[in-house]
Amino acid sequence: MASRDDDLRDKTRITFYRGIRTIGGNLIDISYGDGHIMFDCGCEYDPAAPVQPENFVDLVEQGYVPYLPAVFDRTIKVPGRTWQPDSRAHSAVFVSHAHLDHSKMLNYIDPAVPVYASQKTKAVLEAMNVNDDFDFPPERHELGHTRPIEGVEPGGTVHVGPIAVTVMPVDHDAYGASGFRIVTPDAVIAYTGDIRFHGFLEDATKAFLEANKGADALIMEGTSISFRKPGEPDTYPMLTEQEVCDRIEKLVRDNPQRQITFNYYLTNIERIQHLIDACPRIPVLSAYAASVYTSVTGNPVRYYRLDDARDYPSLDPELEVPFDELLADESKYFWQLDDNARVQHLSDMRRGGLYVHTGASPLGEYDPAYKPFFQGFADQGIETAKISCSGHATVEKAFEIIDTVKPRLLFPVHGQHPERYWNDYGAMVLPEPGLTVEL
Helix, strand or coil: CCCHHHHHCCCCEEEEEECCCCCCCCEEEEEECCEEEEECCCCCCCCCCCCCCCCHHHHHHCCCCCCCCCCECCCCCCCCCCCCCCCCCEEEEECCCCCHHHHCCHHHECCCCCEEEEHHHHHHHHHHHHHCCCCCCCCCHHHCCCCCCEEECCCCEEEECCEEEEEEECECCCCCCEEEEEEECCEEEEECCCCECCCCCHHHHHHHHHHCCCCCEEEEECCHHHCCCCCCCCCCCCCCHHHHHHHHHHHHHCCCCCCEEEEECCCCHHHHHHHHHHCCCEEEEEHHHHHHHHHHHCCCCEEECCCCCCCCCCCCHHHECCHHHHHHCCCCEEEECCHHHHHHHHHHCCCCCEEEEECCCCCCCCCCCHHHHHHHHHHCCCEEEECCCCCCCCHHHHHHHHHHHCCCEEEEECCCCHHHCCCCCCEECCCCCCEEEEC
């Protein structure tokens, strides 16, 4: 029987707010004594929703996020809610990677609360936000395009009162993605973020799991198991990132006299870097995409401008390619057809051309824009190829994560069917919004 002293002593507590039975939007709090941390700060994305949230008030009133006083910006007035100071002396927010479902609310975190991410994630977020059209823009103009982020070197540890958080690289299709090892005075917790084994950083994933062997709790994403039960055959065998790049390069090589365009998700820096390095043609990006790529990597790349007179300091004017030259080309360039160029100039493109869709939006048939998107190319007589791979571990590899860590408690999040997991090494808890668990 627990004594009164046991009941009153500090304990590690995990509170799950969002990211429950949905893909993305993780909002999880870990506290001990006078310290607490929260991760991430994205929000669920539903492209089929009739009304899309445009600001923080919309997010709260439409139920995407709870109103958390002393976490979100105190100057944003939300009807029926009151900002309250936090009685705990130490707090921080951690961002695992630069995807919108993990970072979109970054600029709504109160400026008094420090935000931490890997150095690479910090660089991507700052580059992506340069036009205020990636994450929600800040309510306070004096903060610039992106509120301050503290960059953490790989394997670096941040102390938030009695809580220590080590930011560790993992493999994912977002540059700089990290998992967190969280140590309190009475528990060790591993949070995978979004994780996989089939990219260019498989060894980083394995090192993260080895470092967290025997953790008291494993908070683990479950994207792939949302779509396939354990033991079911995989209808779409998984490609690796290297295989994706190899197939695209072969497609370009096998079509020497044909206009070839593509689009990709800009935070997948490793994929575009490999394509730039190995493509048989000259890759050309939009000015914005080139700015993101060059700002993050330091590597120059050719680019075009289309109704975009903004100043991108990282771009070399000598590398700009006239857009008309791209429209007429059938052999020299492999160029990015971003949404702006597609909407304005799809009808001007060469019939019989080829468009490669590699991880760009729209991502799948769940998006109402998906079928019309590809129909537009068909109407123009342009062939399309979809070549990509998941940013998430396969169902089988997800169980390898559990088997490596062997956690006392497993908390599956970031997935539609967390009940499909099991934990042979302890208990499994299916979180619900607002659930608090004491370790």
